[in-house]
Amino acid sequence: MAITSKRLLSALSAISAVGLTASSVVACGTFDLSKIINRVRSDEEYFTTYQYPVESWNSSYTFKAEDHKVLANTNATALGVDEYGRVYGDIFAPNPDLSKSQVGESSDGGKTWKYSVRKNISWYKSDGTKAGDIKASDFEKAAEYILRAKTTGSQLVSLWSSFIVGAREIYLYLSNYNSVQGSKGDGSWTDAKAAIKKGFSYKTGTGSDEKVVEVKAVEAGFGLIIGDDNTVTYKLTKAAPYFESLLCYAVFSPLYVPEGEVKDVDKRADFTKGYYSGAYLPKINDGNQIVLEKNENYWFKDMVSIKKITYVNASGGTSSKGRELFESGETSGFLVNNDDSQGWNRYVGSDIEKPVFDYVYDAPTSDALASFVLFFNMYHSDIDGGEDTKKERAVKASKLLQNQLARLLISTGIDRSVFVKYFSEKFDGGSTTSKMLRNVYTAPGVAADDTGKDFSSYVEDAVKELANVKANDGSSSINLSDGQDPLLGKAKLYSGKEQSALMEELRTWMKAQGILSDSQSYFELHLLQNPDQNQSLNPKINQMFERFNQIQNNPIHLVAVDAASKEDYQAKTNKGEFDLDISGWSPDYADPGTFLNTLRVEGDMNTYTGSAKIMEVLNDKGNKNYSALHTDVSDDFVKDYQEFDKNVAKTDSTTTDNKVERFKEFAQQEASYMYKDFFMMPFYIRSAPKNYSVSYVVPYSTNYAWSYGIAGFKDWSKQLSSHIVSTVEAEAQKQRVKDYVASFKNDSNMKKDDVNERNHILFAPQK
Numbered sequence: 001m002a003i004t005s006k007r008l009l010s011a012l013s014a015i016s017a018v019g020l021t022a023s024s025v026v027a028c029g030t031f032d033l034s035k036i037i038n039r040v041r042s043d044e045e046y047f048t049t050y051q052y053p054v055e056s057w058n059s060s061y062t063f064k065a066e067d068h069k070v071l072a073n074t075n076a077t078a079l080g081v082d083e084y085g086r087v088y089g090d091i092f093a094p095n096p097d098l099s100k101s102q103v104g105e106s107s108d109g110g111k112t113w114k115y116s117v118r119k120n121i122s123w124y125k126s127d128g129t130k131a132g133d134i135k136a137s138d139f140e141k142a143a144e145y146i147l148r149a150k151t152t153g154s155q156l157v158s159l160w161s162s163f164i165v166g167a168r169e170i171y172l173y174l175s176n177y178n179s180v181q182g183s184k185g186d187g188s189w190t191d192a193k194a195a196i197k198k199g200f201s202y203k204t205g206t207g208s209d210e211k212v213v214e215v216k217a218v219e220a221g222f223g224l225i226i227g228d229d230n231t232v233t234y235k236l237t238k239a240a241p242y243f244e245s246l247l248c249y250a251v252f253s254p255l256y257v258p259e260g261e262v263k264d265v266d267k268r269a270d271f272t273k274g275y276y277s278g279a280y281l282p283k284i285n286d287g288n289q290i291v292l293e294k295n296e297n298y299w300f301k302d303m304v305s306i307k308k309i310t311y312v313n314a315s316g317g318t319s320s321k322g323r324e325l326f327e328s329g330e331t332s333g334f335l336v337n338n339d340d341s342q343g344w345n346r347y348v349g350s351d352i353e354k355p356v357f358d359y360v361y362d363a364p365t366s367d368a369l370a371s372f373v374l375f376f377n378m379y380h381s382d383i384d385g386g387e388d389t390k391k392e393r394a395v396k397a398s399k400l401l402q403n404q405l406a407r408l409l410i411s412t413g414i415d416r417s418v419f420v421k422y423f424s425e426k427f428d429g430g431s432t433t434s435k436m437l438r439n440v441y442t443a444p445g446v447a448a449d450d451t452g453k454d455f456s457s458y459v460e461d462a463v464k465e466l467a468n469v470k471a472n473d474g475s476s477s478i479n480l481s482d483g484q485d486p487l488l489g490k491a492k493l494y495s496g497k498e499q500s501a502l503m504e505e506l507r508t509w510m511k512a513q514g515i516l517s518d519s520q521s522y523f524e525l526h527l528l529q530n531p532d533q534n535q536s537l538n539p540k541i542n543q544m545f546e547r548f549n550q551i552q553n554n555p556i557h558l559v560a561v562d563a564a565s566k567e568d569y570q571a572k573t574n575k576g577e578f579d580l581d582i583s584g585w586s587p588d589y590a591d592p593g594t595f596l597n598t599l600r601v602e603g604d605m606n607t608y609t610g611s612a613k614i615m616e617v618l619n620d621k622g623n624k625n626y627s628a629l630h631t632d633v634s635d636d637f638v639k640d641y642q643e644f645d646k647n648v649a650k651t652d653s654t655t656t657d658n659k660v661e662r663f664k665e666f667a668q669q670e671a672s673y674m675y676k677d678f679f680m681m682p683f684y685i686r687s688a689p690k691n692y693s694v695s696y697v698v699p700y701s702t703n704y705a706w707s708y709g710i711a712g713f714k715d716w717s718k719q720l721s722s723h724i725v726s727t728v729e730a731e732a733q734k735q736r737v738k739d740y741v742a743s744f745k746n747d748s749n750m751k752k753d754d755v756n757e758r759n760h761i762l763f764a765p766q767k
Contacts (some may be wrong), residue, residue, distance in 0.1 A: 007708070023181050031346070036192030036327065036724060037359060041696055043180050043720040044307040046332040049322060050290060051532070052566060056267040057274035057282070059250040060142045063155040063604060063711075067587070068250060069100035073292055078115070079103055079247040080140075080762070081703050081711040084741050086750055087244050087763035090300075091134060091254065091277065092232070093118045096765055098749035101245055110239040116232045119766050121299055123256045123275045126282050129257060133264040138228045138254030143167070143224050144189045144262045145255050150175040153261050156251040159588060160535035162244070162652065165223030165235040169196040169215055171433045175403060176202040181212070184217070193222050239656040245463045248590035249709025253277075258558040279304050279716035288313050303761055304716050315566055316532040319422075326694065332720065333695025336360070338426045338688065339534075339536070348692055360692045361698040361730030366712035367686040369443045371595070372584035374414075374681040378637075379610030379617075381575040383625060395628050396515045397525055398578045402629075402637040405506045406556060407678035410525075412491040413551055414558075415500070418544040420684040422537060427689045433496065435483040441670055442595040446587045447617050449659050455592050456480065458712065460664045462671035469675065472496050482685060494675060501555065513631050522549075522557045528578040529560045530569040538562075541582075576607045580681060583608060588709050590596070592666040595653045599673060599680070601645045609679070611641060640677050644669055696720045699730050700737040 029142045041257040050069070053627040057061040059075045067583065080090045088094065089103045092115040103532060104115040121129040132757035147170050149157040170192045177187035180195070192762040199217035223235030237242065246252065257265055268274045270400075271282040280292035290311040294304055302756050312330055313323050319339035326334040327443040336347050349356035382394035400406050420434040427435050444456040463486075478486055491499040510516040515523050518553065527545075529538050538560065558580065565570035573581065585605070587594040599611075600603040606612040617623045618630060618638050651665040673679050701713045701719040723730075740757070744750045752763035 003704070006449065023277070031327070033346070033686075036694070038469075039329065039331065041329075041720070043172060043696070043722050044305065045310070045332075046306045046308070046310060046720060047310045047699070048333075048715075049291070049325065049331060051315045052570060053287065054271070054290065055570065056269060056287065057271045058255070058265070060145045060156065061152065061154050061255050061257045061267040063251070068710045069713045070290060070292070070311065071250060072278075073715050074179055074276045074278045074282055075250060075521055076247055076279075076298075077253050077709065079244055080714065081245075081248055082759050082762060083700055083703050084744075084750075085423065085718070085750065085757070086759075087248070089115075089118070091118060091121065092116065092247075093766055094763050098752045098763060101750070102242065105245075108272065111242070112233065113236070113243055114231060114233040117232065117725060118299060121277070124281060124295060125275065126272050128281060128297075130297075131256060131631040134254060134256075134270075134277055136226045136232050138256055139232050139252070140187045140224055140226050141257050141262050142253060143222075143608075145257075145265060146251070147171045147192075147745065148174050148263050152265065153267065154405050155585075155604065158600070158602065159246070159249075159251045159253060160596060161602075162593070163234075163236055163238075163240065163243075165220055166193075166218040167223065167238055168197050169218050170222060172202070172213075172215055173200060174426045176213075176313075179203045185708040188410070192686070196722070197221050205622060206396055207618045209620045209622040215562050219242070224549060238653045239589070242590040246709065248711045249588045251709075251719075253556060272694075280309060290608060298715075298716075300761060303758055305719055306716065309715060315746050316535075322364070324657070328383045333466070333697050333724075335365070336692040336694065338424060339422050344426060344451045347694055348426070352690060355692060355727070358725045358728075359680040359693055359726050361699055361725060361727055361736070362690045363730070365687050366585075367586070368585035368712075370485055370686060371438050371441050371583045372582060372683045372686060373441060373444045374410075374606065374683050375581045375583060375608040376407055376410075376680060377519045377576055377579055377581060378402060378611040379576060380579055381572075381577045383613075388680060394525060394579075395625075398610070398629055399513055399631050400510065400515055400523060400525070400556070401579065402614075402631060403506070403509065404637070404640075404678060405502060405683075407507060408491060409496055409502055409554075409556060410548075411678045411681045412481040412487050412489065412494065412673075413547050413554070415488055415544060416683055417485065417488075418547055419540045420516065420541070423686060423688060424683070433483065433485050436685050436691060438482055438682075439480040439486055439679070439682050440590045441585075441599075441674065441682060442666075443587065443685075446594065447592050447663070449663060454664050455667065458667035459670050462658055462667040463662070465668075466671055466676050468494055468496075487681070494678075499551070500584055503553055503555055505552075507553070510555055510634075510745040522555050524557050524559045525579040526559055526561045526582040526584070528569060528572055529562050530566050531562045531741035532569075538543075572688055574607065576610060576613075579756045584686065586712075592670070594646050596666055596670060597652065598642070600648055601641065605706040611645075615641065641679065644677070644679070653732050695722060696722070696724055698725055698733060700733050 052066040054067050054070050055064060056067055059071050066436055076090045078092050078456060080088050087103055087494055088471035092103055095103050106113055117136050118636055121134045123134055125131050145152050146154045146156045146160050148169060154732050157171055161171055170491060173192045173195050174187055177517055196218045201212050201214055202216045204213055205211050207391050215269040225233040226719040232668040265333045271285050279295055279298045281295050283293050294307045311324060319337040322334040322339055323343040325331045346356040347360050378398055380394035380397055382390040417432060420436050424434040424436040440456045440459045444454050447455045460478060460480040463469060470474055472493050480486060489503050491497060506698060547561060549557045563572055572717055585595060585598055601611045602613050617625045618634050647669050651662060657666055674682055698719045698721055702714060702717045754760050
């Protein structure tokens with residue numbers, strides 16, 4: 001007999017009938033905490049918040065985390081990860097051999113993976129009407145949609161190109177079929193699959209720079225094979241023992257196209273036009289709230305105890321808004337914000353290790369494996385579409401950011417802690433350096449070698465070995481651990497030049513390039529801001545920039561520019577209408593490549609780096625923007641960036657059997673990208689040393705620690721208590737999960753068949 005959600009909560013409640021301490025019941029000012037303690041809520045309705053509207057209800061289109069926080073509950077993924085770290089089949093059928101940690105059949109040294117689609121599973125419209133069966137062929141429709149990115153706008157092409165045999169070649173064919181030599185086709189999917197088997201060529205460039213690009217044949221054909229028995233087989237470009245962690249991300253989920261051609265499917269901005277396979281169906285999306293209701297036809301419906309999820313619009317508020325919404329009864333919980341002094345004093349107090357409120361608990365967040373960075377955009381969108389004055393400024397910004405000295409000055413001149421203390425002040429112990437600074441891109445915890453050495457340590461070793469660092473005797477001072485600052489004030493360590501000399505050299509160059517006139521003392525680079533954060537993050541960013549701008553004789557000033565609205569902010573960010581941007585990335589799979597591939601010339605973050613567009617221009621003297629953007633540093637910039645791109649691709653595809661060598665090579669590339677070439681600046685982490693919550697959500701009832709892909713965004717397995725969860729209950733739940741995982745050592749099936757634990761449903765054989 002399966003344990004039910006109710007039974008788990010009852011067990012938790014029985015752990016201890018703790019007496020309330022005086023700190024928990026006393027009124028704080030005019031606020032009486034006993035009202036929260038005694039408040040009873042339905043354990044079937046979950047209320048949380050959102051900051052940005054869902055741009056796309058098409059999981060084959062968007063890579064935006066804010067979209068997937070909702071889509072993770074409306075659209076099933078091929079595989080999933082439970083709270084104990086076990087991979088299970090979601091759309092794909094479970095492995096009947098429970099002793100296997102893998103869901104699929106792996107062969108060819110981890111280069112071939114085969115799966116069966118579950119039986120009797122369906123697509124549904126938002127009103128609950130069945131739209132059709134989920135078939136293996138729907139995975140190929142998703143592949144076509146993604147690889148037609150030049151037409152569909154899909155943001156997910158790089159993962160397919162990196163992993164699936166023939167995907168890159170199909171993408172090139174579909175993107176350039178009008179100039180494919182000898183082609184008589186119309187760019188159909190069938191033509192594309194046939195063309196890559198023979199090889200093809202296409203023209204690129206103009207005038208004297210026109211050239212023919214030869215694409216070698218992929219004799220094996222496209223590496224996605226759809227079987228008549230409703231199976232899906234993936235042929236990979238490299239051995240990837242971690243491939244199943246990648247299948248937890250929506251990029252490899254199916255796409256339903258009931259009629260017409262795949263290329264005509266849009267991003268489905270209207271949820272009523274979408275098709276859903278997950279635990280919930282969207283019912284309302286009116287700008288004030290997003291409402292999802294349980295899909296009673298979802299195959300794991302017996303695990304879904306929350307019948308309704310309401311996302312409340314919390315944008316435009318101060319750091320206290322989340323708390324205020326909870327205290328007023330509008331949400332099911334909140335994360336205590338370091339910058340909300342009233343809330344912090346009320347629920348945590350002066351001793352971080354011993355909160356004053358007995359109903360606060362610390363649990364990991366979905367940001368635990370995310371890294372936030374400052375992107376230098378080499379190709380502001382105004383270069384192509386701006387008014388004359390805006391285009392002129394954007395061209396100058398691009399020329400400036402091509403210069404390594406400019407990027408070095410910013411990276412070693414910005415005091416990140418001024419901004420990051422918004423998140424960390426209470427944890428910093430009076431130090432001027434924030435404990436939440438991050439100094440690598442690939443987040444610690446994503447990948448480790450067989451001895452347990454984390455990849456981030458490999459990056460630190462690689463930075464110490466950089467020629468520019470060793471030349472200045474800086475190796476011994478390098479510490480890339482979170483909470484250290486190896487950049488601020490250290491221009492000489494990385495360049496051999498004092499900051500004042502660096503600025504003087506840069507100023508001379510800027511005048512020679514026409515970026516500065518004799519009457520101008522500095523040039524402004526723009527960071528786009530979301531006006532909804534004017535009462536929270538933006539003032540801290542402005543303070544950080546002001547401090548940088550006050551550096552004497554600084555030829556660069558950093559200026560934050562407000563978008564008209566959060567929607568305008570999203571639209572301009574998507575276009576690349578900025579010089580600088582602070583954004584984050586979290587892992588799609590358990591390997592450093594999940595981060596480094598995003599920075600390749602045509603990687604996922606190329607809109608933020610401008611890499612694809614600037615390389616297209618600077619590699620083509622006939623391009624209309626070449627003369628405007630090319631300077632005496634451009635050739636070195638192109639050489640260094642393309643060398644990074646080539647090296648990441650080579651390591652990812654060839655150094656697959658030896659994890660230590662793979663990590664060393666990847667680490668050299670990450671080190672060079674940020675500490676030699678300064679193409680990007682590492683910035684901060686958003687997961688605090690303590691993530692204190694006050695909530696009705698039972699902690700560790702969903703995935704926390706193994707947040708590959710969108711696994712950490714899935715709310716459908718969460719469980720709610722009718723009262724807020726106490727510290728004692730939360731600790732007991734944490735220990736229960738820890739003990740249960742430990743018990744796997746003595747069970748060959750990892751307890752997947754434990755009918756007294758609800759998750760056995762995930763691994764049960766198909767009926």
